[in-house]
Amino acid sequence: GCEQKSDKVKIAIVVKNLGNGFFDAAHEGAKEAAKQIGNVEIIYTGPTTPSAEGQIEIINSLISQKVNAIAISANDANALVPITKKAMQRGIKVISFDSGIAPEGRLMQLNPSNADLIGLKQLQMASDAIGGKGEIAILSASAQATNQNIWINVMKKDLEKPEFAGLKLVATVYGDDQSDKSYREAIGLLRSNPNLKVIISPSTVGINAASKAVVDEHLVGKVFVTGLGLPSEMAGHVKSGAVKEFAIWNPIDLGYAATYIANEFVKGNPNAKAGGSFTIGRMGTIEIDVNGEAAMAPPFTYNKDNVEQFSKIF
Amino acid sequence: MLMTNEHNPFPIAPDGSLAPPILTLKGICKRFQGIVALHEVALNVRAGEVMALIGENGAGKSTMVKTLTGIYQPDSGSMHIAGKEVRFATPQQAMLAGVTAVHQETVMFDELTVAENIFIGRQPMHGFPARVNWPLMEAQAERLFTRLEVSLPVRAKVKDLSVAQRHFVEIARALSQDARVVIMDEPTASLSQREIQELYRIIRQLRAAGTAVIFISHKFDEIYAVADRYTVLRDGHFVAEGALADISEPDLVSLMVGRSIHQTFPKQEVAIGETLLEVKDFCHPTEFDNINFSLRQGEILGFYGLVGAGRSEVMQALFGLSSNVRGSVSLAGKILDIKSAKDAIAHGIAYVPEDRQHQGGHLTMSVQQNITLPILDRIGFLLGTRRNEETAISRHYSEQLELKASHLTQMIAELSGGNQQKVVLGKWLATKPKVIILDEPTKGIDIGSKAAVHRFISELVSTGLSVILVSSELPEVLGMSDRVIVMHQGHIKKVFDRAHATPESVVAAASGSDSLAVEMAEEIA
């Protein structure tokens, strides 16, 4: 048949999984950017469950659709490399955002924030909650989540710093992104570590489950939960007192920036390369470092004063 | 021969009056995907009489039973009970109207107790909220067995019962609901002589109580022993009805098959050769012990015993189907190492099992695929290139056994019970065995085909084969065998020559000859 030649720039946003509030908010940002740039069509897609195989199938179909650019938050840094390489061979600009792909599989990686900053931030929140002294534990989403593992490693390294000398990491456990398993793991942490003071959970399911566990065990005020979560999902737990502070970067800005950057690559902006820098709409200038990575602002902290306000946004 | 209209179809009831039929069928038709199972069939049964329903395999007897009990709905025709037209949409409605049946297929729930098997679907309830009254149900079951003069543990799970005991549970179920019409579809097929006598007693008891009984059997001695009247079906058509007193057995047979049959056992005298198979010190921890016998070339060795005597178990062990067996088996002087049925087949032993439904046939496979299953290796690994050979083999045996099927690729589930049995038999003949073990080979087979099977057995031995014939039918064993081995409780009780095997002595040996009653009690306890 005759091909419909649409002159619109097609940018696909491939997320870890659909039905995830964080990415839905990023989608909003992407749409905002598309409107500002004009003539950009956003394809927002992702697998049902966060799996690399599912993302590969999707990228396969995006290649067939001959989209202009793909911005992806990867479920597996390595597994996606072959397929994104293929996409790039076919002239599609591939960038990763949020959770990155290994360098050979993308043109650039947009970090929501710097991994070091995120790790540090979480430790700081933990330290602040208990006055710098006590046992802490980490409840991660799953052992396979790339960015979770990076943050956990940063935290472990940071713990050796003198300012965190009072903190002692007693356990790292995995909730497999399931509320019941995360809850059970959180209870297990509380049980087997009677002196536990903080649970850090860099995962939305985990931080929710841990907060609920602390409330149910009547440990509010004795044990604090902190980590990464969305205001809309965490507001209740901040109110209950299980969570004093938590952090997250702005997913709207992230989606906005990713779309803008992808468009610059499609346009063939000469600065769109490692070491270059260019402006991306309302976000100002972005600088890509020599490794092809760029980072946005440090994560923003939420507490009982501002969580209500932001919970209406994302 | 006398046909229905030539003699009075209405016998005089015990009190001297002319009883109207309690159950009347008129013009019943039933079709299965093109096959006409019943065509314009009529039936009249009166209270207090035993009606024998007679017909060859596939004549439509069981279909009639299922139509009567609401399992199938007739395509046309009407059914009347005590003059009132009835229509049974479900078996439950038939039961409520007083029509119950002991079906040809076992209707048993293994994991449930004896009492519950009897009352399933209509257990007595009590209290609030209503709940099953277990004690009452068990008491009622006890009472039922007392009435039947059979002793069975009502709380035992049915899976722990013997085949015969299961049968009595089914009979008890049919009788538990104050039935006006009780149907028994080949109830004696797996019963021993002793249990058949019990069954007769129960049937007479029913008749005396004014119940109408429809009795289906392929055995004429039974029919004459227990039934008053007969109805004959042939190929789904009604043929004749009348009083048994007015008709001789050969006439009945020719009504049934539409030609005459030689019923005498066609035992041919065959020169008996060397010892072929020798079984020594065969034993199993729970099933049998100390089994020693030999089988000679061209011999038919009968195995008789009460049901549950362990004949099948010995044969299955011989065929490599049991573990835990000790002892030696040698064929033509060579000791065999039989670990599986495959080994046995390879050595030229074939075993035709008695339980057609579970051990014999592959119901949703074709006639052809059933027959060639044990000899696939002989046909060749790449079956796809050997279609013709396969067809030829299966055609040969189907025709030899007078199989009634429309084509060789027909599923055997669509055949009648007796014809399924023929397929199973054909399958084993196709292995061209040296020794063939026939475990109740004529169970459920009609008289015409039975004669064919017997003729066949004779032909087999005349070609140099040796046969072990396990049968609970005394005339068959005595008529066909050169020697008869009688088993009792897992042991060989006695071995008879053809000359010395009289019905009395054989039955006496089978029942353990001495204190029968005591053992029976022990068996059940």
Place this chain on the structure above:
Amino acid sequence: MTSPTNSSRYTIRDKEEFQFKKFFSHWETLLALLFVAAFIINSLLLPNFFDLHNLADGTFNFSEKALIALPMALLIICREIDISVSGILALCSVAMGLANSHGLPAYSLLFIAVFTGAACGSLNGLLVTRFALPSIVVTIGSVSLFRGLASVVLGDQAFTAYPQLLIDWGQGYFFDFIPRQFIILLFFVVVFAIILHATSWGRRIYAIGNNPVAARFSGVSVDKYRFMLFTLTGAMAGLAAFLLTGRIGSTRPNIATGWELEIITMVILGGVSIAGGAGTIVGVFLAVLTLGVVNYGMALANIPGIIMTIVVGILLLITIALPRLLNRKKQRK
């Protein structure tokens, strides 16, 4: 072989006469029609669908699963099932990764994968045959074990840096056009079809599924066949692991999560009876292609994956319910 005189009173035909109506009630015919319909609809609606390169690439989405669906079909025909295939696949991939990181030569990885798979499968088979356990029970337990072992070895790490040979087979093409995976799949479809439909092995598999006791009484080594089929399924999962690992170039313990249900769906949609004893390889392959076309079409239309699962679920329900509903109507008439 035939008897000289036809002694039987009944005539038996060799085969059933060909009936047009019956032909159309065959599952395979229906599936083929469904496949063609889906193909045409997709071609009409989706501009990028009918493009041979795209279609060829689309086969990557199902080839590995279909490779496991083939032995799974045999297992289900045999009245068994294997829920643990995706766990086996993960463990095989881990074994390859271990071997690779110890510097074993590239071609040996295939053998390691297949061997590991066969070992896992034979463990299933052993438990099923030795202890007379239902296979669904055994494999619900063993999937946890296999995937668990993968996670014990890997923890939160991943194996990467696989040799070029793997990548060639996982991602490569023959003639720069047809994915190698798909050719491998076609090859095995033919092999399995021959085994099941034209050999005595296949006949015995049907016989076991139909009536295991009667099969044993007929001299079929039922347990041996079961054991071999489980082993074969494991080995094919190993092959799939080889291809998948090559395709994605890395191993993590959660690789191929949830595949077992997709594979079983393929097999059932292919007309294999879950009660055993019935089904064909052609049907399974047609189901694979149909599902592939439907999934690929929906992906091209950017319909979210979860909507696809609804569609596939409904497709499954309709295809099994429709014949029954039609039959019912006919009977009522």
Place this chain on the structure above:
Amino acid sequence: MNRLKYLLKYLQQREVLLGLMIVLLIGLVGVRAPIFLGMSSLSNLLTDSTLLVMLAVTQMFVIITRGIDLSVASNLALSGMMSALLASKFPDLPLLLIVLVAMAIGLGLGLINGYLIGYLSLPPIVVTLGTMSVYRGLVFVLSGGAWVSSHQMPAAFIAFPLSQLLGITHLVWIAAIVVILMWYLARYTHFGRDLYAIGNQPTAANYIGIPTPRRLFWTYGLSGLMAGLCGYLWVARYAVAYTEIAYGFEFTVIAACVIGGINIAGGAGTVSGAVLGSLFLAVINNALPVVKISPFWQSALTGVVILTAVMINARSNKKGSRQILPLQLLQKNAIRSST
């Protein structure tokens, strides 16, 4: 002598064996982590097992009829999500009404399975495999993929499952009532007994006149109803609803039944078995985080434990040969061989 024999026979019963295994397991965990034996820990274990127990006892009925319900977890997610959405949109609705709505949705979804399996006689595993995907997809469609988080749910909605009555959580009370009802249903009603008959011999059940289609229809309805109830309880208990809640939980439920000795081939199984099987799994799931085993070992250990339990079960399940030889003779033999 006689009493000893009786005791041995009693010990060989599957339920007793399983109960002993659970006690042993708790003891072993207690040795390694004494905290596990604390009162609050054990009561938490009980509370944690309730959802599994409830789903397992209704799954038991399904399995007894030779069926399987793979859609329970999806059904749970869908009815849970719907109840959460309802509660968040109309915070003033009485809790009871919301629970009833959740149960009604679950029932409806279950009855769809029941219709397809009962009245159209389609194979259960296929039907529920299909509805499993459909229901899960619908959660996503109806919620728009969004979460319902704790602050969107009314306080009473969240508080109910863990609130206590006489020192025992509502969850445990509900589970206890459910177990008693199901035990009654299984043992004392025509409905329950018919299910055993159907599972034992479907064709025979037809001959007896058991209304198999209707019974299956309601069996899957019951399974759905329980999924609906558990859907609300799950969402309220963890104070969050999203598309993937209870993902894969159907296999846990089936595993619990299987460990509890419910014959997957149908016809046999008891409520106590299902309950014990669920408790067994709950003990493992709760113990593993406490005994400080590397999290990477958890899955493998669970697999090993399930397989072991199933194998132990199978031993007491094995069909022996028939006793044909007279017993007194056997005893003589035994004496002979022992001397």
